[in-house]
Amino acid sequence: MGSSAEQSRVPPSLQLPTSPVTKFKIALCQLSVTADKERNIAHARKAIEEAVEKGAQLVVLPEIWNSPYANDSFPVYAEDIDAGGDASPSTAMLSEVARNLKVTIVGGSIPERCGDKLYNACCLFGKDGKLLAKHRKVHLFDIDIPGKITFMESKTLTAGENPTIVDTDVGRIGIGICYDIRFHELAMLYAARGAHLICYPGAFNMTTGPLHWDLLQRARAIDNQLYVATCSPARDAGAGYVAWGHSTLVGPFGEVLATTEHDEAIIIGEIDYSLIELRRTNLPLEKQRRGDLYQLVDVQRKKQQETT
Numbered sequence: 056m057g058s059s060a061e062q063s064r065v066p067p068s069l070q071l072p073t074s075p076v077t078k079f080k081i082a083l084c085q086l087s088v089t090a091d092k093e094r095n096i097a098h099a100r101k102a103i104e105e106a107v108e109k110g111a112q113l114v115v116l117p118e119i120w121n122s123p124y125a126n127d128s129f130p131v132y133a134e135d136i137d138a139g140g141d142a143s144p145s146t147a148m149l150s151e152v153a154r155n156l157k158v159t160i161v162g163g164s165i166p167e168r169c170g171d172k173l174y175n176a177c178c179l180f181g182k183d184g185k186l187l188a189k190h191r192k193v194h195l196f197d198i199d200i201p202g203k204i205t206f207m208e209s210k211t212l213t214a215g216e217n218p219t220i221v222d223t224d225v226g227r228i229g230i231g232i233c234y235d236i237r238f239h240e241l242a243m244l245y246a247a248r249g250a251h252l253i254c255y256p257g258a259f260n261m262t263t264g265p266l267h268w269d270l271l272q273r274a275r276a277i278d279n280q281l282y283v284a285t286c287s288p289a290r291d292a293g294a295g296y297v298a299w300g301h302s303t304l305v306g307p308f309g310e311v312l313a314t315t316e317h318d319e320a321i322i323i324g325e326i327d328y329s330l331i332e333l334r335r336t337n338l339p340l341e342k343q344r345r346g347d348l349y350q351l352v353d354v355q356r357k358k359q360q361e362t363t
């Protein structure tokens with residue numbers, strides 16, 4: 056091997072780790088969200104229970120499922136996830152349900168309060184109820200399409216500082232939240248670190264949703280030859296922010312395996328990680344990549360190597 060900077064570059068051939076299970080059902084809970092937080096929590100609990108009854112071993116919730124998606128709501132609904140217990144009733148529920156039903160949960164996202172900062176945070180619980188990872192949205196949704204949609208998450212939220220990828224009972228999972236899906240380097244980084252699946256809780260809107268939502272998730276799956284799962288809130292035409300819906304599971308060949316329209320739904324999809332190997336054999340992109348012309352640098356690994 057060369058210098059530490061070279062070692063931090065994506066290796067020419069990716070090794071997929073062994074997953075405890077290779078075939079399983081995933082549920083995407085496209086939930087309706089109201090201004091009543093207690094109702095939202097009880098509603099999410101019921102949906103997870105129903106998903107498990109339908110055979111799901113992994114359940115994914117939407118972006119901002121315990122609160123309206125609005126800058127004036129984030130501070131009001133935010134929870135101190137690190138303090139846990141009563142300070143975070145939403146994640147306490149997720150942990151309890153994961154443990155009781157022995158199911159892995161990608162807990163969508165909720166507004167998180169940490170000191171004087173707010174984040175858009177996704178918690179991932181293992182089937183023993185333990186918090187395996189917390190992803191804070193790293194790319195804030197600040198867009199301005201005049202006459203269509205203007206939203207500035209940065210008015211209230213702070214961006215996270217870390218990619219999040221973790222080993223679970225259902226494979227190695229990378230997490231992104233909504234706008235994070237637009238940054239393909241993050242997905243490439245997860246693939247380079249051995250992800251089987253990238254989950255993006257997300258709430259696209261009526262302007263970008265129809266054109267970009269399906270395309271982005273299929274592109275992330277095709278580029279990286281892995282599974283991509285998205286989970287949106289259901290559409291509420293009367294809400295300040297109208298979500299596109301269309302939660303979807305995409306396979307490593309870019310195929311839509313399960314999807315829905317905009318109403319509430321529990322979408323069940325079948326995952327088979329052996330298809331990742333198959334597609335990487337069919338189309339050996341990693342071997343064909345021109346590392347002599349371009350390279351992805353894993354900045355965090357590089358920094359770690361420099362300090363050790």
Ligand SMILES: O=C(O)CCC(=O)C(=O)O
Nearest residue numbers: 196233234258259260263
């Ligand atoms: O990227 C988009 O068009 C929508 C993103 C979004 O709604 C979000 O990040 O919450």
